Structures are given as structure tokens and as C-alpha cells.
Amino acid sequence: MANLAPELLEARPKAERRVGLPDLEQAVEGQVVLRFAPNPNGPLSFGHARGLVINGAYAERYNGTLILRFDDTDTVVKPPMPDAYETIQQETEWLLGRPADRVVIASDRIDLYHEHATTMIEQGFGYVCTCTAEAFREFRLAQENCPCRSVSTEDHTARWQDMLNGTYRPGDAVVRVKTGMDQRNPALRDWPALRLQDTVSNPHPRPEVGSKHQVWPLLDFQSAIEDHLQGVTHIIRGKDLMDSTRKQTLLYEHFGWTYPQTMYWGRVKVHEWGGFSTSAMRKDIEGGRYEGWNDPRLPTLSALARRGIKSEALRNFWLELAITQKDISVPLTSLFSHNTKVVDATAPRLAFVRNPVRLPLVEGPNAATLVRYPAEPEKEPRNHSLASGHVLVESEDAAHGSFRLKDLVDVDLREGALHAGSLERKDGRPIVHWTTDDAQETTLLVAEDDVINKVSGRLEPHHHPAGTVVQLERIGYAILLDDGRLLMTHE
RNA sequence: GCUCGUGUGGUGUAGCCCGGCCCAUCAUUUCGGAUUUUCAUUCCGACGACCCGGGUUCGAAUCCCGGCCCGAGCACCA
Incomplete structure (x- = not known):
């Protein structure tokens, strides 16, 4: 064998065992643009640190750009907390040892999202749907077009104006992206892109925004448009947003844009903590159950910092977990072990x-x-x-x-x-x-x-x-x- | 229900795309030992894993088929 076909015995050189984060697909040195996009409805938590650490590490590796983007487009269900804009920037700097390269606030850019919605409607790949949420759910399950879909583009444009000028009230109408009700994945069928919010009763907490807009983009739309506007090249986020990628890819196809490279991580649970949501913590703090966001029982960055967990330990912790799509449950001792390494030599x-x-x-x-x-x-x-x-x-x-x-x-x-x-x-x-x-x-x-x-x-x-x-x-x-x-x- | 995704020691993770160098890497945990006037640190050692069943192949953690488990999406939340 060796004599007849020596090349067959020549093994493809096996790559070294990987340590640390894998390389990014299609990454060009100096041109990588990444983003971390929290909702500023509270300060950053342990889980947010993953997004910051991973995206920040890649930005550093490729000498690229890290955008900190505030996805603050909900004033009713998860209203932003005014202090959080500043706090999150400080926490970012604490965690990464440097500020984000660029800060974007979605609520400042509503007009841009409106413009894209207009384009979408005029070009016929978006439409204003006046069905109730319940009615549309039936259509989605049955894979049937809703009646609004057959309305003419002119009428949709008029409806769109009625959304903008306040003729429609919250709940009366939404803008949908035409993706096809025959999509195999129900989540993708003519998904909603913008809706109405009663910003008179629920003004946006930033005074400069307040009750200025009634038509607000939903996350999938806002994020998709903004990623394009900012030139984002790589999106690394939780796998719960996989369907968002698919929705957004369909939107990008309509616009003729190329979707960024994407990577996902799975859910992380810390055994000792169980489930905390920002909104639940906020309620418990206001109710006096916890002394503040930095209460040592809370999994916030400020609580960890106050407790003596160093940012370097947090970075090492998340870097070690790397990016797998597995849902994992980690013990707190793992973070502590990283912290001991950081702190021991200098702790009096x-x-x-x-x-x-x-x-x-x-x-x-x-x-x-x-x-x-x-x-x-x-x-x-x-x-x-x-x-x-x-x-x-x-x-x-x-x-x-x-x-x-x-x-x-x-x-x-x-x-x-x-x-x-x-x-x-x-x-x-x-x-x-x-x-x-x-x-x-x-x-x-x-x-x-x-x-x-x-x-x-x-x-x-x-x-x-x-x-x-x-x-x-x-x-x-x-x-x-x-x-x-x-x-x-x-x- | 539909759609998508994941399954490697107690916990994480590498390897899987491109089958052999894998009796499977590294870290952590646990247990033992050494150093140390801390139950810390450091060092050494040990235990411990490829979800299940078929198939392809000389050879499967890696490829194919089937099953099962777990998780997520199907919000006018992010």
C-alpha cells in the first residue's frame, strides 16, 4: 500500500487542540463589527456579561469595533430604566477594561425605522395588518393569508399613515413583513415588525423621547435594520434568537442586503441562583425584599463587583465556557475558583x-x-x-x-x-x-x-x-x- | 402540535465539518500526597465520559438511518 499509493497514507494535518474561542467565519482584520444589545430596563446581570465578554474579546482579537446598543423600544412591558443607560456603560467599562467603541440608542432612531417601514410597504413586502392578535394566530396556524394581505399597496400606505398620525390606536394595527404564510416554521409566517404603543399613558422614560412616537419597531425589525445601518458583520447571541435570525434573513432578502455571520450560545443556569429576570428583580427591590441592585444575593454585575468578584475572573469564566449551543448549568464555585486565582496573590x-x-x-x-x-x-x-x-x-x-x-x-x-x-x-x-x-x-x-x-x-x-x-x-x-x-x- | 437546536466524566470544555495519531484534551469538583506556622495558595497523583439501537467501514466520539432526552421559538416582550 505504501508503495502503490503513498499519498493515501498521508493524513490531513490534524489541527491543534483548540484553546479559547474559535476563529470567526469570514472575519477580516480591522473590519469586524460586533454588537452587544441589552434592554436598559435594569443594570447588567451575570448573564449579560457573556455577551459583553465574548463580543468584546472578538472585537479585540480582530482589532474591530464593539457597539453597545440599547434596545429600548418597549415602553409598556419592559420599560427602560433611566439610570441604566449610564450604568450599563460604566459596567461595560468595568468588565472589559475599556468602553464600547460606539453607543447606539434605538429610541433615538425611530424615524429611521419608520423610513424603512415606509420602503417596505411601498415596495410591497410589508403590509399593515388590522387583524387582532388572536385572529392572526388562527391564520398562522392554518397557514392562511389574512384579509389584509390582499389590500392594495395604496391602501396599505394610507393605513401606514393612519398608524403614524394616530388614527389607529394601540392594538388596532401592526406592520407585518411578508414572508409567506406557507413557511414551514410557524414563527416565520408574516411576522410583526412595528406596533403601536400608548406613549401618552406610558411615555418613554427618556425625556427627549417621551410621547414623541406612537409607532414603535419590535425587536426583530429594529435590530435587523440597525445591524445593517451600523455595518455589523458578526452577531453572537443566545440561541433563543435563532428564529430571529431566520426572520431577519427573510427581511434582508427583501431589502437585498446580506445578513451578518451568526453564532449562538445556549442557556446558562447557575445552580445556586436559579431564575432571575431583570423585571422580577426590579419588583423585589422596589418591594424592599432586596436592598438594591447590588444586594449580594442578586446575580447582577454590581452585586458581584461589590462582593469582590474581579472583572478579570468574570472574563476568564465566560471565555472558558466559550460558545456552545448546549444548555448548561454551572456551579458558582467555578466562578469563585477563577476569582481566587486573580485575587489570592494580592489579597492581604x-x-x-x-x-x-x-x-x-x-x-x-x-x-x-x-x-x-x-x-x-x-x-x-x-x-x-x-x-x-x-x-x-x-x-x-x-x-x-x-x-x-x-x-x-x-x-x-x-x-x-x-x-x-x-x-x-x-x-x-x-x-x-x-x-x-x-x-x-x-x-x-x-x-x-x-x-x-x-x-x-x-x-x-x-x-x-x-x-x-x-x-x-x-x-x-x-x-x-x-x-x-x-x-x-x-x- | 409545528419549527429549530443540543446530547463527551459530578460540572464545564476540546476533538466531530475532513473516520485511524482518541484505551478521548484541558479546567473545575471530589479523594489522596508534598510544600506551607491559614481549613488559603502552589505542586504531584488518583477516581471519573463519547444518550440508546441499528448500519457503512479493516477501523466510528467522528459518517448514515431510527429512537429517546433536554432546551428554545411559534408575543402587538427584549
Whole structure:
């Protein structure tokens, strides 16, 4: 065989095992345009981070453009939150370490969407449908044209004017894209592109928009038109939007445009969190169940940041999950593990003594020096005076009777006092953390499931500013809050 | 119901398009061990997987057929 046809034995060179994100199809260096398009009905959540991280990473890889687009075209069901426009931009910068290259606000661009609707109607691939939603559902299932479809283009143009001038009221009419009621996929059959919203009772929260428009595009239409206007080359989004791609592709064909390359990811559930929706969180915050968007029980970016999760950890987390269409459920420990890697070397070590018991230290040293950064033992050592002759240890540790005060001395508990023994470590007795009389009394907050547990104790004196992620020895990582309390980051 | 999509160790992920180098990669978890005056970090080791059934082939995680599971869309929400 080798002699007869050696070329048959020559294997196609197998690609190296891929690490990280795959390359983009048809990507040209410097010309890739991506977008991340949240609804600004609240600040960003954990799940949003995926869209930002993945799209941002590709923009960076190809030296392309990342657009942050606010899809704020619903004033009734999911009304935007005024603060969110600013907040989301800040969160974007926090997460990616740089701002988006371009910011687009859909509600500023309603006239452009109207123009395209006009074109669509005049050219006969869009029409104004006055059927009720229920009636149209029947037509969709039966694959029958609705009566509006046979109305002339002139009349549709007139109807369109009546939508714009307020003759029609919300619910009376929608603009549909003619895709064919014989589409195999029911979702694609003459899908709705624009509808009426009562913006007098439900004005858009941005004052410059307010009640200016009554005719508003739906997501599939707005997004399709905007992607074209912005020159988006690649769309990477959740697979729940696969049918949107198909709908939009049909629209692009009508307009004679080429649809961007698309990639999808599946649903991600975090086992510890279950389901949170932005609207539900908003309601619970307003109802007082949570203290705010950054309540440590909430899966928002601000809550994670406040808790001490670094943006680098979040980026690494999403990059590791990459882009598969599988629906997955990940444990929070996976994110924590990334955070530990980011934070450990720079987290100062401090002692936090829970449920402290104060004990005399008999014949012990009168000063102690402990390491603050194990990675750099010489840096800013922790010096403490023991002049009071007392130390604080956790009552649970004290129960053992014989142990070693970390970096200090062996002790034995007799008659309510710790009797100092060897300064050097001599035996295998357990090592416990401890602190001094001048340790401040404080509380460690631990978010667990839907409650915040409070653990009181004494924190070793320190000079670290609020916001520092520290490692509480033998307990875990925590962040120093403005009010002097501690918030557990993770173990 | 119709349409679409996904099924690799406990959890994620690579490999699948173009069959052999795959007794299947990497990470995490769990368990063991080493270092360490933290139950942290670091290091070493171990356990552990191709949804099921047929078929094609010398050879199938990879191709074909059938089945099953799970998820999503079918909103005048995003």
C-alpha cells in the first residue's frame, strides 16, 4: 500500500487542540463589527456579561469595533430604566477594561425605522395588518393569508399613515413583513415588525423621547435594520434568537442586503441562583425584599463587583465556557475558583476571630509579626503589640485546650489562661488564628441562598481601604465595606 | 402540535465539518500526597465520559438511518 499509493497514507494535518474561542467565519482584520444589545430596563446581570465578554474579546482579537446598543423600544412591558443607560456603560467599562467603541440608542432612531417601514410597504413586502392578535394566530396556524394581505399597496400606505398620525390606536394595527404564510416554521409566517404603543399613558422614560412616537419597531425589525445601518458583520447571541435570525434573513432578502455571520450560545443556569429576570428583580427591590441592585444575593454585575468578584475572573469564566449551543448549568464555585486565582496573590491576610473569647496569655511574647502577603513575605508585615497580655481566639478553637497561635507561640489552656510554651513550632498541635485587644468589633456578612447571615467577630487592626479584597485566614476571601463591615466573597 | 437546536466524566470544555495519531484534551469538583506556622495558595497523583439501537467501514466520539432526552421559538416582550 505504501508503495502503490503513498499519498493515501498521508493524513490531513490534524489541527491543534483548540484553546479559547474559535476563529470567526469570514472575519477580516480591522473590519469586524460586533454588537452587544441589552434592554436598559435594569443594570447588567451575570448573564449579560457573556455577551459583553465574548463580543468584546472578538472585537479585540480582530482589532474591530464593539457597539453597545440599547434596545429600548418597549415602553409598556419592559420599560427602560433611566439610570441604566449610564450604568450599563460604566459596567461595560468595568468588565472589559475599556468602553464600547460606539453607543447606539434605538429610541433615538425611530424615524429611521419608520423610513424603512415606509420602503417596505411601498415596495410591497410589508403590509399593515388590522387583524387582532388572536385572529392572526388562527391564520398562522392554518397557514392562511389574512384579509389584509390582499389590500392594495395604496391602501396599505394610507393605513401606514393612519398608524403614524394616530388614527389607529394601540392594538388596532401592526406592520407585518411578508414572508409567506406557507413557511414551514410557524414563527416565520408574516411576522410583526412595528406596533403601536400608548406613549401618552406610558411615555418613554427618556425625556427627549417621551410621547414623541406612537409607532414603535419590535425587536426583530429594529435590530435587523440597525445591524445593517451600523455595518455589523458578526452577531453572537443566545440561541433563543435563532428564529430571529431566520426572520431577519427573510427581511434582508427583501431589502437585498446580506445578513451578518451568526453564532449562538445556549442557556446558562447557575445552580445556586436559579431564575432571575431583570423585571422580577426590579419588583423585589422596589418591594424592599432586596436592598438594591447590588444586594449580594442578586446575580447582577454590581452585586458581584461589590462582593469582590474581579472583572478579570468574570472574563476568564465566560471565555472558558466559550460558545456552545448546549444548555448548561454551572456551579458558582467555578466562578469563585477563577476569582481566587486573580485575587489570592494580592489579597492581604488578616485575622478575623469569630465568636471571640478573650484569654490572658501567660509568659508570652509582648509583640508579634505576621506575614501579610505570602507571595511577598517581606512586604508590610503585620506588627502587633501584646502589651495587654491578652489575646482573642475563636471559642471553637479554644475548646481544644492545646494549640499554636499562628506565627507566635505554642499555648496550653489551663484554668482560663493560655500558658505560653515553645516559640518554635515543636509538635503537630493545630495552628489557630488570633488577634489582639485593639481588634475592631465588626460583622462578616455571608450571602447564602436567599438570606444574609451575619457573623460577628473581631477584625485584626489594618490600614486597608474599603473595597480591598482580603483573605481572612482559615475562613476565606472577603471584601472590606465602606461601613467597616466585611462581606464574604467566597471561600 | 409545528419549527429549530443540543446530547463527551459530578460540572464545564476540546476533538466531530475532513473516520485511524482518541484505551478521548484541558479546567473545575471530589479523594489522596508534598510544600506551607491559614481549613488559603502552589505542586504531584488518583477516581471519573463519547444518550440508546441499528448500519457503512479493516477501523466510528467522528459518517448514515431510527429512537429517546433536554432546551428554545411559534408575543402587538427584549
